[in-house]
Amino acid sequence: MAPIPPFSASEIAEKARRDLLLLLEGIRGKKNLVLEKALTGSLNLLVKFSTLQEYGVDRLFFLENDNVDSSQRNVVFLVRGEKAKTVMAVAEQIKRIRRDSQIEHEFSIFWVPRRTMVSDQLLESAGVLGEASVSEWPLFFVPLADDVLSLELEDAVKDIYLRKDPTSIYLSAKALMLQQQKYGLFPRIIGKGDNAKRLANLLIRMRTEVTAGESTNSGPSFLGLTPSSTIDSLVIIDREVDFPTVLLTQLTYEGLIDEVFNITANQAEVDSSVVGGAAPQPGQTGSASTSMKRKVLIDPKDSLYTTLGDSNFAIVGNLLNKAARRLQSSTERNQLAAKTTAELRDFVAKLPGYQAEQASLKIHTSLAEEIIKHTHTDIFTRSLEVQQNIMSGADPTTQHDTITELISRDIPLPTILRLLCLESTTNAGIRPKDLETFKRAIIQAYGPQHLLTLSSLEKMNLLQPRGGSSLGAMPAAKPGSVTNYTPLRKSLRLWDDEVNEADPNDISYVFSGYAPLSVRIVQSIIQKQTLANLIKPSSNPQASAQANPLAQGLRIFDDASKYVRGATFDETQTGEEKAVKARSMLNGNHSDGAKTVVVFFLGGVTRAEISALRFVGRKLRDVGGEGRGSRIVICSTGIVRGEGLIGCAVESGRFEG
Amino acid sequence: LHGKPGVSFEEIARAAYEEGRVRLATELLNYEPRAGKQVPLLLGMKEDTIALDKAIESGDTDLIYHVLLHLRKKLPLASFFRVINTRPVATALVETSAHDQDRDLLKDLYYQDDRRLDGSNLLLTEALAQNTLGPSLDKLKLASKYLQDSRDASATFQRSALDDAAKLLRMQETFEKDLAQSQSSATPIPGASTSMYIGLSAHQTIFALLRAGHTKRAQKIQHEFKIPDKTYTWLKLRALVSARHWT
Numbered sequence: 001m002a003p004i005p006p007f008s009a010s011e012i013a014e015k016a017r018r019d020l021l022l023l024l025e026g027i028r029g030k031k032n033l034v035l036e037k038a039l040t041g042s043l044n045l046l047v048k049f050s051t052l053q054e055y056g057v058d059r060l061f062f063l064e065n066d067n068v069d070s071s072q073r074n075v076v077f078l079v080r081g082e083k084a085k086t087v088m089a090v091a092e093q094i095k096r097i098r099r100d101s102q103i104e105h106e107f108s109i110f111w112v113p114r115r116t117m118v119s120d121q122l123l124e125s126a127g128v129l130g131e132a133s134v135s136e137w138p139l140f141f142v143p144l145a146d147d148v149l150s151l152e153l154e155d156a157v158k159d160i161y162l163r164k165d166p167t168s169i170y171l172s173a174k175a176l177m178l179q180q181q182k183y184g185l186f187p188r189i190i191g192k193g194d195n196a197k198r199l200a201n202l203l204i205r206m207r208t209e210v211t212a213g214e215s216t217n218s219g220p221s222f223l224g225l226t227p228s229s230t231i232d233s234l235v236i237i238d239r240e241v242d243f244p245t246v247l248l249t250q251l252t253y254e255g256l257i258d259e260v261f262n263i264t265a266n267q268a269e270v271d272s273s274v275v276g277g278a279a280p281q282p283g284q285t286g287s288a289s290t291s292m293k294r295k296v297l298i299d300p301k302d303s304l305y306t307t308l309g310d311s312n313f314a315i316v317g318n319l320l321n322k323a324a325r326r327l328q329s330s331t332e333r334n335q336l337a338a339k340t341t342a343e344l345r346d347f348v349a350k351l352p353g354y355q356a357e358q359a360s361l362k363i364h365t366s367l368a369e370e371i372i373k374h375t376h377t378d379i380f381t382r383s384l385e386v387q388q389n390i391m392s393g394a395d396p397t398t399q400h401d402t403i404t405e406l407i408s409r410d411i412p413l414p415t416i417l418r419l420l421c422l423e424s425t426t427n428a429g430i431r432p433k434d435l436e437t438f439k440r441a442i443i444q445a446y447g448p449q450h451l452l453t454l455s456s457l458e459k460m461n462l463l464q465p466r467g468g469s470s471l472g473a474m475p476a477a478k479p480g481s482v483t484n485y486t487p488l489r490k491s492l493r494l495w496d497d498e499v500n501e502a503d504p505n506d507i508s509y510v511f512s513g514y515a516p517l518s519v520r521i522v523q524s525i526i527q528k529q530t531l532a533n534l535i536k537p538s539s540n541p542q543a544s545a546q547a548n549p550l551a552q553g554l555r556i557f558d559d560a561s562k563y564v565r566g567a568t569f570d571e572t573q574t575g576e577e578k579a580v581k582a583r584s585m586l587n588g589n590h591s592d593g594a595k596t597v598v599v600f601f602l603g604g605v606t607r608a609e610i611s612a613l614r615f616v617g618r619k620l621r622d623v624g625g626e627g628r629g630s631r632i633v634i635c636s637t638g639i640v641r642g643e644g645l646i647g648c649a650v651e652s653g654r655f656e657g
Numbered sequence: 658l659h660g661k662p663g664v665s666f667e668e669i670a671r672a673a674y675e676e677g678r679v680r681l682a683t684e685l686l687n688y689e690p691r692a693g694k695q696v697p698l699l700l701g702m703k704e705d706t707i708a709l710d711k712a713i714e715s716g717d718t719d720l721i722y723h724v725l726l727h728l729r730k731k732l733p734l735a736s737f738f739r740v741i742n743t744r745p746v747a748t749a750l751v752e753t754s755a756h757d758q759d760r761d762l763l764k765d766l767y768y769q770d771d772r773r774l775d776g777s778n779l780l781l782t783e784a785l786a787q788n789t790l791g792p793s794l795d796k797l798k799l800a801s802k803y804l805q806d807s808r809d810a811s812a813t814f815q816r817s818a819l820d821d822a823a824k825l826l827r828m829q830e831t832f833e834k835d836l837a838q839s840q841s842s843a844t845p846i847p848g849a850s851t852s853m854y855i856g857l858s859a860h861q862t863i864f865a866l867l868r869a870g871h872t873k874r875a876q877k878i879q880h881e882f883k884i885p886d887k888t889y890t891w892l893k894l895r896a897l898v899s900a901r902h903w904t
Binding site: 166653 | 662669693714715718723753757758778783784785810814818822825846855856859861864887892
């Protein structure tokens with residue numbers, strides 16, 4: 001039996017699906033399902049609506065709409081149980097239905113991913129706890145692609161960095177713990193950032209909790225908690241360590257789709273005039289799409305898209321062209337050559353494949369066209385220019401005129417804030433005088449309500465005066481100091497002038513010059529040799545000696561992490577010796593190359609970073625790993641983009657008369 | 658016994674507590690790794706602050722909320738604040754939940770901790786929530802007053818911004834009255850559904866005034882709020898272009 005690789009996307013999806021369907025089966029008869037909007041995406045990825053119908057789901061409602069009707073006796077709530085607000089909403093609706101309805105209803109609540117004590121208390125005080133049967137749907141990771149697992153926690157960024165609410169960290173730890181219980185402990189947990197450290201501590205703590213529970217009520221066997229033989233390590237990166245990567249405009253195809261159209265749960269809403277009014281995708285649950293918008297599936301399994309998605313947008317035109325030519329020639333030649341019936345049959349058998357490819361080509365050509373329109377606007381080029389200047393290390397004050405002009409031209413506030421935050425995060429704050437000028441300009445241009453926006457950004461450490469606030473200061477010794485890009489730009493080669501977008505040789509291609517710091521940190525752990533050669537190309541022998549794969553030391557990592565904000569940690573997890581031996585006998589020896597490296601982004605990951613990590617993974621696979629395994633699985637609390645990061649600070653209220 | 662896995666210290670501690678030896682029980686509970694079992698017992702033994710610390714250590718927000726709810730019911734407000742304000746995680750959670758449910762609690766919290774900026778921001782949030790101008794202005798005044806004793810730069814900035822906001826709203830109110838007749842003829846700006854001027858930013862107000870041809874008033878706004886000439890020129894350019902577009 002071939003062992004299932006750890007963190008296998010299909011297995012995780014399968015389990016989540018099974019769990020949900022079992023729960024639905026437990027409720028007899030037809031039922032109406034009330035869904036929290038934030039869960040729609042995850043649900044879409046896991047089950048088809050038709051499957052839900054087979055399991056007796058009659059109609060689907062959104063919790064937020066508060067419009068459940070009494071057409072069915074059974075009412076099932078499927079909601080996240082961590083927020084008091086959602087719990088209260090559930091309680092209100094149960095009360096409303098009970099008051100308005102003619103028949104007696106049976107209520108069931110599936111808390112995702114767990115039932116909490118607080119939710120029980122709230123339901124009890126609302127007087128509805130007794131009437132609802134409560135269960136849990138342990139949904140943690142949702143696979144977005146074979147190598148991307150996401151917790152799909154929409155509020156994670158806001159919770160962790162603005163409200164300092166550690167719920168997402170706890171849930172992340174739980175999710176990782178479940179994987180550990182299945183595939184063994186992570187032999188090493190390496191990471192950077194204060195919240196990452198917190199997550200690592202939780203993982204270690206939960207391990208002792210599991211052992212404590214084990215012998216008293218004879219839980220899983222001891223084998224479950226020995227170091228894994230298929231996982232090499234877990235690398236945790238705290239988003240806070242590297243905000244600029246999120247703030248920059250992503251320049252990969254997938255990244256730009258996300259910037260322009262916003263991808264949620266592998267779907268983008270695109271104006272139907274762009275992609276044409278073709279038949280809508282079948283099997284979408286709860287698609288209340290208007291005639292104006294059409295949902296386009298950004299499918300990681302689409303063969304055309306796999307080559308496109310991770311490429312720099314500059315070469316997407318060429319790739320599309322090539323694909324079109326190939327498609328044309330293959331259909332044409334086949335038509336000409338199809339003389340014998342056997343050949344004809346062959347061709348006909350391949351036809352559906354061609355048609356699918358053609359449809360996909362058509363969609364992506366129109367998407368690309370739309371994005372080109374967007375990237376050719378004056379505002380886009382101006383703001384990109386500012387971004388590139390700041391990242392390459394130009395004096396940020398030279399950019400102030402451009403930013404002021406953009407404010408006067410009333411371009412969308414998030415774009416302005418991204419530029420200002422970019423300057424602040426890469427330069428340890430903005431000079432107090434300049435910052436005040438910008439703040440005043442923003443308030444005058446976009447309204448006084450953004451006093452709150454600015455104050456939230458300051459709380460998230462995204463926008464602050466230089467040296468004025470204690471957190472903005474940069475002395476290296478300070479524990480909570482910020483990431484210092486000036487030395488890192490050189491020591492990690494964050495900026496690359498000779499970037500090759502058509503045939504990339506470095507991850508910097510995803511931002512046309514800037515190599516995301518977060519991915520560089522990961523590289524300094526798992527791809528030391530290549531990185532060393534990149535930083536010091538001249539002294540080759542020295543560099544490779546320094547990056548000896550056997551050396552456990554992490555010189556590049558250690559050197560760099562001095563300038564990166566937050567705690568650095570490197571924990572080794574060992575199990576009991578006997579159990580370790582038993583396990584290695586059972587499994588045999590795995591070579592390093594086949595091992596999995598789990599990279600966890602706490603607080604979200606951008607699509608450009610995913611592309612960069614895939615690039616690293618491909619290189620590693622070619623050389624069979626550089627000592628730390630070669631299969632990279634990316635996990636995160638969610639997919640984030642600049643607009644989302646800024647968006648959690650932006651105040652939406654306004655004065656009205 | 659220490660270091661041996663599988664010993665349930667919770668049970669031992671419970672036994673000790675039932676024997677009346679609270680201190681011993683607390684000592685023993687330190688060895689219990691499962692916070693889910695430790696915290697309820699500690700609450701039962703009335704070791705509230707220890708329970709809170711253990712809950713925070715566990716990272717499980719559900720447990721933390723559980724302890725907090727318990728404490729909130731039990732303690733007088735002032736001592737409740739004293740317990741949480743040395744623990745950042747607890748404070749953050751109280752703030753988060755209070756923001757949705759209990760604004761007055763939040764006001765008291767900020768007042769006791771002397772967090773003036775947060776307090777004034779809260780009042781600003783409330784000002785935004787009003788749907789008539791009068792109460793909005795009152796709240797703004799309060800928010801500004803809240804800061805009058807603070808001397809540091811951010812508070813001064815915030816104060817002047819709040820005062821500017823109030824001034825702008827009053828001017829907008831006047832425009833609304835004076836220019837009411839022309840209101841019907843002009844196309845309303847998208848987003849401003851109920852009124853022509855109230856709620857717009859300073860730039861948007863100038864833009865709207867220029868587009869409707871009230872250059873004098875627009876210049877008054879520019880002087881009042883010291884808007885740079887360059888910006889004003891941009892606004893004028895855009896306004897004129899759009900005016901021609903519409904007529």
